[in-house]
Amino acid sequence: MQPRCTLIHAVAVVAAAAAAALLLPPLAAGQPWPTCDTSAGTYKAGSAYESNLRDLAAALRADAAASPSALFATGNRGGAPDAVYGLLLCRGDLSVSDCFDCGTRALVYNQCYARFSNKGDFLAATDNAGGETLLISGTNITGGAGVVAAYDRAVTELLAATVRYAVEENPARLFATGQRVGDDARDPGFRNIYSMAQCSPDLPPASCRRCLDGVLARWWQVFPLNGEGARVAGARCYLRSELGVGPFYTGAPMVVLRADKV
Missing domain, CATH: 3.30.430.20 (Gnk2 domain, C-X8-C-X2-C motif)
Structure with missing residues (x-):
């Protein structure tokens, strides 16, 4: 079982299922650095939610890399109860190829921030309410x-x-x-x-x-x-x-x- 709410910094987005909430992890610790609200519930491997998550992760990776002036993308897949909402922001000094790699390599160091959730409130927020990763x-x-x-x-x-x-x-x-x-x-x-x-x-x-x-x-x-x-x-x-x-x-x-x- 994997948590439905996933907040990830510097992550391989395709494998975006985080396991546990972390508080102030040291930078020397292995990446990715996941933070998750486990109260959001879980989903099963092979479920519709997982399929939507993987589809959305791939789409955000492509969309962010296709916008060199922004290196940023948001989106959603599916409907309740299997809806997934996501955001991907690459570091502003990266090349398009490095931004795309952020979503494909097994480990990516300090390059991007991704968030996925079964709730889309964070997409309309103007601050970091609902989740920050502190390192x-x-x-x-x-x-x-x-x-x-x-x-x-x-x-x-x-x-x-x-x-x-x-x-x-x-x-x-x-x-x-x-x-x-x-x-x-x-x-x-x-x-x-x-x-x-x-x-x-x-x-x-x-x-x-x-x-x-x-x-x-x-x-x-x-x-x-x-x-x-x-x-x-x-x-x-x-x-x-x-x-x-x-x-x-x-x-x-x-x-x-x-x-x-x-």
Whole structure:
């Protein structure tokens, strides 16, 4: 038996039957990272619901890859009690082929977000109500309280700037990447921080801003203050920060902050 409600981040969409709800899984854990509301009930292998799920997953994969300006698709299959509703959003810097691979390879790393459910309420929502996947890196920065406080400020400033760019400078895609270039003298214990903000492109920019601002407002309430990386992935908006030697996205950052300028 498989759960009827499936919320998946970075997943092989064709095999979209998640098994258990996860809370703050570390990023080092094997993907995909599923989160599911098991109260939604289950379906049997070979059932009409499973057939509809597989058909919809294949259709979303093709539709998202066929829209290079959006890399996004929604849809539904079947009627009650076997109706399935779904959404697929690929990361905004991906190529069409990489987006298509998100739905075909056995493991896909950090490339897409997919959600399937027997209820379609989330398709009309303008926020992540009904399900978010929260992920942490599992590693922490080193240093005392002063270093941690400076790091938290740097992450918050970068995420806020990335959100602004996605909404104000890239309203057609609602997507932005960022980098904060640190200074060894100013930032002991951390240097380069990378970021990404994205909304589903069918949202109005104002709704995207509200969704991302809401995620950012809760950032340090749900994540450890000294965590090197974290992300919130939802059906409507997605926010991520990582401390590292290189970016997790492709191409040059759209937003660059420098420690000596902030």
